[in-house]
Amino acid sequence: MDINRDLFQYVLDSSSLINIERNRKISHLRNRKGAIIIPEKVAVEVNMPNSPLHRLISRYPFIVHPFQNYEEEEEYLKIRGQSGIDDGEAAAIALASKRNLPLVIDDKMGKMKAENHGIETLSWQDFIFRG
DSSP states (O other): OOHHHHTSOEEEOHHHHHHHHHTTOHHHHHHTGGGEEEEHHHHHHHOOTTSHHHHHHHHOGGGEEOOOSHHHHHHHHHHHTSTTOOHHHHHHHHHHHHHTOOEEOOOHHHHHHHHHTTOOEEOHHHHHHTO
16 A cells, blocks of 8 residues: 555546546545545436446545535535536536545546646546546
8 A cells, every 4th residue: 555645535526437437547536535535416317326436425425525514515606507517527627626625537528627726736647546
C-alpha cells in the first residue's frame, strides 16, 4: 500500500468509473476506498444491478457522498445550468470545487468545464497508475 496515495481524496465522475469498470480495474477502487468520493448523483448513473460498480457501492456505501451543505448544492445548480453538462458531471464538479479536491473525469466537455472552475483533473489511467 502506498501511504501517500491514500492520504488524498479524489472525486470520481461516472465517465471515469465506467472506464475503470470496462478495463477491469475495480480492485484498485476497493484498495483505495478511503480515498474515493462518488457523488450521489454519479452513483445513481453507474449503479446498475449486478455490475462490479454496484457491488462496490453496496459493499462500501460510505464512498457515496450527498451534498453536505447549501454551498455545494448551489454550485451544483449553477453548473447544471450550463449546456452540455449532465447531473452526474455537475455534481462531481461541484463537490470537487467546494471541497478543493482533484476530479477524476474522462468526459472531454466535463474535464474542460472542471478546469475552467480551477479544478485539478486526472484521467482514470492517471488515477489508477499514478494518482
